[in-house]
Amino acid sequence: TQLLEQSPQFLSIQEGENLTVYCNSSSVFSSLQWYRQEPGEGPVLLVTVVTGGEVKKLKRLTFQFGDARKDSSLHITAAQPGDTGLYLCAGVGGGSNYKLTFGKGTLLTVNP
Amino acid sequence: NAGVTQTPKFQVLKTGQSMTLQCAQDMNHEYMSWYRQDPGMGLRLIHYSVGAGITDQGEVPNGYNVSRSTTEDFPLRLLSAAPSQTSVYFCASSYSFQGGGANVLTFGAGSRLTVL
Numbered sequence: 001t002q003l004l005e006q007s008p009q010f011l012s013i014q015e016g017e018n019l020t021v022y023c024n025s026s027s028v029f030s031s032l033q034w035y036r037q038e039p040g041e042g043p044v045l046l047v048t049v050v051t052g053g054e055v056k057k058l059k060r061l062t063f064q065f066g067d068a069r070k071d072s073s074l075h076i077t078a079a080q081p082g083d084t085g086l087y088l089c090a091g092v093g094g095g096s097n098y099k100l101t102f103g104k105g106t107l108l109t110v111n112p
Numbered sequence: 113n114a115g116v117t118q119t120p121k122f123q124v125l126k127t128g129q130s131m132t133l134q135c136a137q138d139m140n141h142e143y144m145s146w147y148r149q150d151p152g153m154g155l156r157l158i159h160y161s162v163g164a165g166i167t168d169q170g171e172v173p174n175g176y177n178v179s180r181s182t183t184e185d186f187p188l189r190l191l192s193a194a195p196s197q198t199s200v201y202f203c204a205s206s207y208s209f210q211g212g213g214a215n216v217l218t219f220g221a222g223s224r225l226t227v228l
Contacts, residue, residue: 033217
């Protein structure tokens, strides 16, 4: 079973601060996705990274896939209260190209 | 375009009762799946289907049954509910799972189940 470890588990910051969330594994993934989930809703895809070393930007969010495709990070610049939510990473691998393994998530709270 | 629709949104059961959580998608997605989400445990895959008539077990399948008679519907059945099945259940579907494409999931809004 492939495991994805996310850190930190909880993060509470002030508006305007920067933050980084990490997603690590000892296994190689063919692709990795980041989702954001708001209370009472299902997760919504933010980005998919496929190539080792790949960097993708989505406004103030920067996603990076590790060179060895075992880890990823999400960096948020100048966080806003609207960024509050549960951030989940999910990987595809282990010989399957459709079974997603999810990390346990990082609960981010951005205080105004 | 409704996406993935789950019903009911909330349900309370007594131990031993049975029920079905409904999931329907209108995007003609081949892949559908059920996850449960528990505090501190993340999302865990219960069952999944890669097309009509094809289902398989995920990480935590015990106590749950599924069937896929149509592309659109993927119901999750609890035959004899237990308190350990108290959770939030999410149905998710995907447009692509073959040929190396990343399996990007579209989730429903969830069904919160409490078993007393």
